Amino acid sequence: MKFGPNTPISSPYDNLKNFNIPKASILATASKQFHSPIIRQSTFFSALIAKYQGTKISHNDLLSKFIRTDEINLYWTKINTRGFIPDARTGASMNYHHQSLYIFAGERADQNSDIKRLDCVTLIWDKVVPKNLNNSEIPIVMSGHATAIYKHYLIVYGGFSSFDPLLQIRSITPLVYCFDLETSIWKSYKPTGSVPEPRRGHAACSVGNSFIIYSGMDCRGTLMSNLAVLNMEEMTWVSFKIKGDIPPIRKECTLTSVYDQGILDHYGFDVFNSPKHYDNVANKNTSGIYMFGGLSAKGRPLNDLYILKGQPNKNKPLVNEFVWTKIVTTGREPTPRHGHTANYVNGFLIILGGRNDDVVGGIVGEIPILRISNWRWESVNTFGDSPHARIGASAVTVGTRILLFGGMHLTEFASATLFELETDSKKVIDLVSYK
Incomplete structure (x- = not known):
């Protein structure tokens, strides 16, 4: 899951402070949408449909003929919701639990520590009001935090107010806050x-x-590169040793848990003693925590990829350890970026958005997809109502879909619209056929 990466920038209306680029480039961002790094297919299929119109080839057969299910196909859908729709915001966190979507805090929210809940069946937003008698237990968080779902609790760490x-x-x-969702x-x-x-x-995952x-900044903006692990059952910070290919210091990167789904759905173990459950994607070699991108200490966007594995120390059973390994990938490398989201879904690591001042408009619209089974960056076909590219958005995996909310463009906050990205190729064919 993704925990709302944050990009510390000035007001979205003060472009000269955010990006040292011409105004013409800034205006170009207004029409930039998420897209495949290789192909844009919508015009192609429109031409095909026009060509075969009136023949015995049906729309669905035509699409099935040209959309290969062994390729990666994505479909964007704008979700129409109602109720107490969250304000447009950046740096919020978003989590899914029992058919409900929870958005917490974010810059430009109604108030600090604001919680909104979407019933994913009725698509109605509610405002969640804490029932504490003592307000001192309620966090005062605006942005820059990280969250996780543990059992029926929303766990919150860090962030500024x-x-x-x-x-x-x-x-x-410095505190950890737990919100009982029941x-x-x-x-x-x-x-x-x-x-x-x-x-x-900071970046985070569970x-x-x-x-x-991992990473983050202190109260004065000083960059930190250390790892920390919270045992959410015992509420203790765990000690460990680190070895391997330790990544260069950075900020605004992402951590993503990539394990067999049976592991991700349970809580009775820790990252150093996870069950040896594997599938044909998340196997012994590919299972772990993936760290992608970020902004280096010298201010350069990154596109490197590391895997972090926790394990007990064989020689010292009471001392746990993390091992970093830099991944050598194949395929077309993604554009370097920071302030992006990264989700594990349907056997792929999918990167959305991010900032890179060297590209036109400063925000990256390319969607890189890493096939976890062979660590290859794949080309994709994208369809549907693609949202504008953004930074500081919130994203969460639900089944074969990614839900995306919020973030910022260069000149304004992204709209308060919820988008869904379907990653199952067969479902994508049905969606394109239906449209």
């Missing part, structure tokens, strides 16, 4: 153990009862 212009620091909490009550914790320095803008935190 305000900026002190005199001291030039952002207020960051009772709507917040509880705050101060976990013991190897306590990390408070941070914002595996079993482990909440893995």
Whole structure:
């Protein structure tokens, strides 16, 4: 799952502070949409349909003939929702639990620590109001945090609530907050153990009862490169050793859990002792935590890919360890970026959006897709109502789909519209045929 990567930028209306590029390039972003890095197919199929119109070849047969199910096909759909629709925002987190979608906080939200819930059956948004009698237990978070679902709790760590212009620091909490999705009550914790320095803008993911935190910035904006692991069952920060190909320091990257689905759906283990359950995609070699992209300490966008594996130390059973490995991929390398989202779905790691000041408009519309089974970047076909490319969006995997919300363009916040990206090729054929 993705936890709302954040790009610390100035007001979206002050373009000269955000990007040192010509205004003509900024205007080009207004029409930039997510697209395949290789092909745009809609015009091609329109021509085919026009050519065969009036023949015995049906629309569905024609599409089935030219859309190969052994290729990667994606279909975008704009989801029409109603109710207490969340404000357009950036840097929010989004999680899925029991047919409900939860959006938490984000810059330009109604208020700090705002929670909105979408019933994924009725497509109606509700405002979730905490039932705490003591407001001191409720977090004050605007953006830059990370969240995870653990059992029936929404776990929140990090993020900032305000900026002190005199001291030039952002207020960051060291606490961990748990929101009970069944009772709507917040509880705050101060976990013991190897306590990390408070941070914002970090990457995060969860595996079993482990909440893995990487990178981020402190209250003064100083970049951090360390890893931290929270045991969400015991509420303790776990100690461990790190070895392998340790990545260069960066910020605004992503962490994504890639495991057999049976592992991702359970909590009775930690990242260092995960069950040896594999499938034909997430096997012994490819299972792990994937880190992609980010912005280097020198301010250059990155497109490198690493896998992080947790394991018990064979010589010292009580000492856990992480092993970093840089992945050598094949296929066309993606455009470097930061502030993107990265989701594991249907056997692929799918990257959406991100910022790169060297591309026209500054925001990347290309959709890179990594086939996990062989670590190859694949070409894709994209269809449907593609949203505009963005940074700082929130995305979550639901079955074979990715739900996308919020983020920013160069000149404004992205609309408060929920988009769905279908990744199952057979379902894509049905969707294109229906349209």
